[in-house]
Amino acid sequence: MDITFKNVSFVYQQHSPFAHRALDKLDLHIPSGSFVAVVGHTGSGKSTLIQHLNGLVRPTEGDVWIGDFHLNAEHKPKNMKELRSKVGVVFQYPEHQLFEETVEKDIRFGPKNFGVGDREIQRRVKEVLPSVGLTEDFLDRSPFDLSGGQMRRVAIAGVLATKPDVLVLDEPTAGLDPRGQKEMMEMFYAAHQEQKLTTILVTHSMEDAATYADHVIILNKGTKYMEGKPEAVFVQKEALQQVQLDVPEVVRFLDLFEKKFGMSIPYRRQSVKDIAKAIEKVMTGGSGHE
Amino acid sequence: MRSKLIEFRNVSFRYGEEQPWVLKDCSFEIYENEWVAIIGHNGSGKSTIAKLMNGLLFPQRGEIFIDQKPVTPDTIWEVRKDVGMVFQNPDNQFVGTTVQDDVAFGMENRGFTRTEMLTRLEEVLAAVGMPAYRQTEPHRLSGGQKQRVAIASVLAVSPQVIILDEATAMLDPKGRQRIMQTIKDVQHSKDITLLTITHDLHEIVQADRVIVMNDGQLWDEGLPREVFSKKDGLKEIGLDTPFISSLAEELKLAGISLTQEPLNHEELLEDLWTLHSRT
């Protein structure tokens, strides 16, 4: 599903002394099937943006299209449930939404609400478990007896079981240790490719954005500050620092390298190995440019 | 000779009879005024260590000493005067209805006079860079600001050691940086022993010493540089090596012989530059 925001503003508590403009004339377009990272410091409007994607809030001004669903201040799609079944949202610390007695019941909860048949749910439960790295032994256990990381996987399974077209991820690796973070991101990336999802990753991690996304949108003060391919956006050190963001560590290193050696190794999202090779070339007298 | 401040002697711990051991026969020492980082994956037992240190939990086997005193149910209130703690969740340790009430909480518990509280309040809020927020309510603060208040609260009662138990885990990168900076400032300006518990290898760079935990056991102990050089091992126990170490590794594989394990960008570049000028 294509996602389009046109001139979208959102004001919390309008007409009150506490009015706060969270989105300000935001325009953006996310083509179907892409993996987009939305990056911005705390308070840049990221979470408000997410809530527009499945109709939890509607714009105060402007228009939002999620596929054929149209949202604006006056217009609310009649089939809101259908929209929510098409857009799966993994909120920050999704394990906090677990409530059922067993893992299985919790995974079934979403699809059941969206009116999926029992047989089909059964099939989906079996299907999503391995993709979140859990086995069927977990199904009868209480989600509250699991470790934090496992609980999060159950919650994510519950979202994937609704078979969304669009997957929205809000800081999905927060609080996990490095291995957990990596596994989690690999898992989403696999799901993105296998199920041809449109994935929107909201993150603070420039590294994750650079590794997985094919398009990056930088948000600041509720509006689009920059966008483009990660390799184009992440080299703009000054512009990013303006909005309190850091460039990925690799870019920082390459920048220092250029200053020291007077030769540049352009950032192309290459692997650490390739960077080492490029450095080796410079060291042995070759040029940084291949 | 440096004096021992904390000592673990063959400590084992589990949450219940039927439960698996969370800590298995751990022994280590922490000396006065040093900064020790404990690192390990989630569930490696590192947070349990923190809770044992000020008597929030007691080991089934072995002994723990803080400043020569054994930690027992009889000594915990004494021990807690020496050991201050900052926990992971910024919200669940904020007791006061405003910043100043929260900072005062620990002082009130220890019976400080009001005049003393006011002086220290000024001082510690300045130390963590939050003097403008005295009257602010917690829900108007960011996670990072709350953690700085938590650090101020601990500083206010001047313990000998401060333990930060994954205090940055729930913060955004900027908040994390500020907390690490605050910690560094505090360590510079005060005679204090610092124990940071983390799973982020970036946060151990500035420590004097690192203890690596894995599955309840001491996996390694040494200087940050030494720990960083054990990349494969670290990866095996679920810890990621920082970019700079991975790069150093790849450079070695590419045939560049570095003189030392780099801790940061500058060190690596300096090393490369020296090698470069020689050729």
Next chain:
Amino acid sequence: MNNALVIGQYVPGNSLIHRLDPRTKITIIFFFVFIVFFANNFWSYAILTVFALASLFTSRVPIRFILKGLMPVWFLIIFTFILHMIVTKEGTPVFNIFTFTVYSGGILQGFAISMRFFLLILVTSLLTLTTTPIEITDAIEELLHPLKKVRFPVHELALMMSISLRFIPTLLQETEKISKAQASRGVDFRTGPIKERVQAVVPLLVPLFVSAFKRAEELAMAMEARGYQGGQGRTKLRELKIGKRDIFVYCLFIGVVIGLLFIRN
């Protein structure tokens, strides 16, 4: 975001009323509630009204906040008025509605009773409008202090109140977060038959309880780590002080009481 409205609708300010010791305010309101029932003629009501309105103007709280506070009780005040007007059969008949004859005494009586109501609500809401919840908590702790002798857990009660105050905004944010997460999983809190809507609350309440327990546990641990071991030997940062202005207000109030006792029939 809307926390400002939820916690006791405190309106920040620096007026005389704001700066009074909360114990003064609570004591005076306590006695005011009593003496309102002593009023029984025009002048006695007048003196109380003047006192209440003067306090209101001194506080410089915008009138609309007062009106907002009165909103839920307007109905009650009007209802009381009508009830007394219809039921009291004294004085001369004035007019008829439906089958009821309204007497002059009824109007007066209705007026008097609803006036009492109005004054009570005005004055008590002035307390919450000019005093932060935590000040009220402190004052209650101080005022109940004598009960410690009979082992009433005054300190614990006050601590409980202040921690609840501290966590109300946090739990509200949490409620909003979880209800949004569940709405995203297809829960409909707003439409559908009653039975379904009641069922829809379960996925909201269970996570809230789980999280509240977890918070309580962690908070208890943090408090213990920070040396909390009950009220014994504890000192306090926030202190309450009876100042000149408090004495002045007490005197004024005693004047009002004496005046009232003279004027009433």
